[in-house]
Structures are given as structure tokens and as C-alpha cells.
Amino acid sequence: MILPLRLEAVAFAAGGREIIPPLSLEVGAGASTIILGANGAGKSVLMRLMHGLLAPTAGRVAWQDADPKRVRRQQAMVFQRPVMLRRSAFANVVYALEAAGVRAGERRARALDALREVGLLGLAERPARVLSGGEQQRLALARAWALHPEVLFLDEPTASLDPSATREIEAVIRAFDASGTKIVMATHNLGQARRLGDEVLYLHQGRLVERAPVERFFKEPSSAEAAAFIKGELPWV
């Protein structure tokens, strides 16, 4: 177990601009965590700090497990725009397994299993780059599924998809949750936050202004910023 994840006074600045002021929080296993906030609130940066793609300019990101290799191996991330290699869908999943050090004999079965899970088995031999946006995002999820990560980070995974593709993606995310993977997802789609989340971290200008269970967050937000965000956003859901 690499969870819980602890951020200890983690701050991030770039080009002399403070994007995340010192922030401390703990993320444990179980409940799906949704990071909410307006564009530019620092959701993506916070998630990249957690995932280790960005190094904090101050503070410490600490996992329960101290071994960096196991920590890396037990997390996966799905980005807003999936980056696929110019090879088949199947080969893209196999590549991820190979990078994770999965034994050669196991890769094929695990890749096929993951493609089946996201409903892409029929397109396994199709070049990944010619798949539709929704299919590519499902392939990104298959790539993560094959790794059986303990934590899955998702950065606005449906932001550029149509409603039907979004539903398919959400179904896969639920399957991850059901299989015991901890979900940490950034979104500005309130409907999606309600459908998939158990708790909400609300960010405003890089600060964590509110952390609450989903129901309470939407019914009675305790901060003025969150209340304004919910009011302003809801008509667009």
C-alpha cells in the first residue's frame, strides 16, 4: 500500500508566480476524491505535484511507502488529451506494461483483458492515433487498467468529449472505483463530480478553500467562493 498520500506544506511557483501557496492535506484510500475549481485554480498543477510530474518548490510529497519505484508503479494518470504512440491500440497497452516491468509472458493477457474492460477489444489491432477522441481516451484508461494501479489520477478526462463518450468514460472510472483503485480526478463539470465523487477538494487561486463530502459540498458549501462557483456553474451542467 502506497496510500495514504500526504502533502506537507507543498508549494509551487513558476516564473516568479506562486501557483500553489503552501498546502497540506492527506489523501487516503477508498472514497473517490474530486478536485474542483475554476480554470486556472491550480487543479492540474496540484494533481501533477501529487503524481510526481512536477517537483514542489517547497514542502514535501510523501507516500506511505518510501520506495520510489513501488510508488511510481502503483499510480497511473489519464490526461485531458491522451498521448498515443504510433502503433496499435494493443501495442500501446503492452508498451505501458513493459515500461512498468511486467514480465513478457503476462503482458498479452493483461493487455487484452484491459482492452476488453473498456470495450476496445474489437479495435485492438487498429493504429491508436486513428481512433476517435473518445476511443483514445478509453484506450488511455485501458493502459492504466492493465497496470492495476492503487491510485488513478484523472485530469479532466472528458473535457473535450461529447456526452456519449463521456458516459462511456465515466462507466470505466466507476469500474476502477469498484475494483478498489483510488480515484483522484480534477474536473470543472459539477454533474460529473456528483456522479463520480465521494468527497470534494475545492481549489480557489491555488488555495484549498474547502474539503467536504460531495452531498454536503453541493447542498451547503461552507465557503463563499465554493458557493459562488456552484451557483455560477450549475446552469451549464
Place this chain on the structure above:
Amino acid sequence: MQGIANSVLEGLRLVATLDLRLWEIVALSLEVSLSAVAAATLLGLPLGAAIAVGRMPGRRAVIVALNALMGLPPVVVGLAVYLLLSRAGPLGEFGLLFTPPGMVIAQTVLILPIVAALCRQSVEDAWREYEEQLRSLGVQGLRAALTLVWDIRFSLVTAVLAGLGRACAEVGAVIIVGGNIDGVTRVMTTTIALETSKGDLPLALGLGTVLIAIVFALNATAEVIRGAAQRRYG
């Protein structure tokens, strides 16, 4: 004007009648230049990619140097390789001076910077797109570099073609290292230079035409393959 037109016609006649001596020259040219391109590609693509994704100190200086070396004068490369391969030089014992392998070495040195520098730029652009995804998968360093090279292989065709163009066209390096020995190290460009100075314009023009036609054909083939592959893989 009349003289030039006659020379051109005579040159084309020489080409059309498949003068055996002429085709030996063409074949050696292709052999030397294609070998050099193969060697420069094998060395240059990984080198360029490693510089693209590497984060070593002095990286910018390396990039500037590599880009500058694209403009290496062939005669200078020829001279340097000549010194290396000459009897008294460090590689003298292999007896490669005035042989086709020696010419391949000279042309490889000449076009390696071109292939590596152009590859470095392409891979660096691709790295910007792939970096987060690859790092998320735990891929970096040499493995990331090789993944990128393979993934943008169709764009890298341009880098290889630039090297090929340079190798086919240059005369300075092969004439110094090869010596332009009839039947041994005489290639198209050295023949053109020699025949022009002797006044045998038809042969020079005929070879010039063949040279240009070959370069066009190689580029067209590469473009067709690249286009088809790009449509297939996206």
C-alpha cells in the same frame, strides 16, 4: 549555345546507351553515399534523440556545435579524414586511404551532424507532446529517446534525406580521401569535376543528369512511403 545543346544531347545519348564505365561510376556513387547515410542514420538518430531528451550540463553548447557542424565544408572533412587514414595517421594501419570504405567514413563524418541535428529538433518537439505521458509511465532517458525516434520515424525521413542529398552532392571529401582513381574510387561528382576540367562536357553533363534524376527518384520514393505510412498510423 549550339555547343551546349550538342553536349547535352551527347550526354543523354551516353546515358541512354548504357555506357558500362559510366554505370560503374554511378553504382559506386550510390554504394558510397547510401552506406554513409546508413551509418550516419544508425549513429545520428540515437545521438540526436539523446541530446533532445537529455538534461546534461552544457547541453545548449552541444546543440549550437551540432547545428554549426551541419555546415562543415566537405574539403575540410576530407582533409581531416585524409590525415586520420594516411599511412602515418592513427588509422593508417588499416590501409583505407584511396578506397571506397575510406570515402564512406569521410561522408559519414560529413552528414552525421546533419542527421543528428535535424533529428534532435524533431525529437525535442515531440518530447514536448509526449513528456508527461512517458514520465507518468515511468519512461525516461535512453528508453524515452528510442521510443520517440520510433514514433516519429516518418518525420525523421526528412533528416535522413537531407543527409543523403549532401552525400550525393559533395565532391570535396570523396576526391581528397578517395583520390578519384579510375575504376576504383571514381564517383559521379569527382568525374564531373574531372571531365569538366578536361573539357569533356558531354560526359559531365550526362552524369549530372543521372545524379539529379537519382536524387529525385530517392526523394520521391521516400515521400510515397512516408505519406502512406502516415495515413496508416496517423
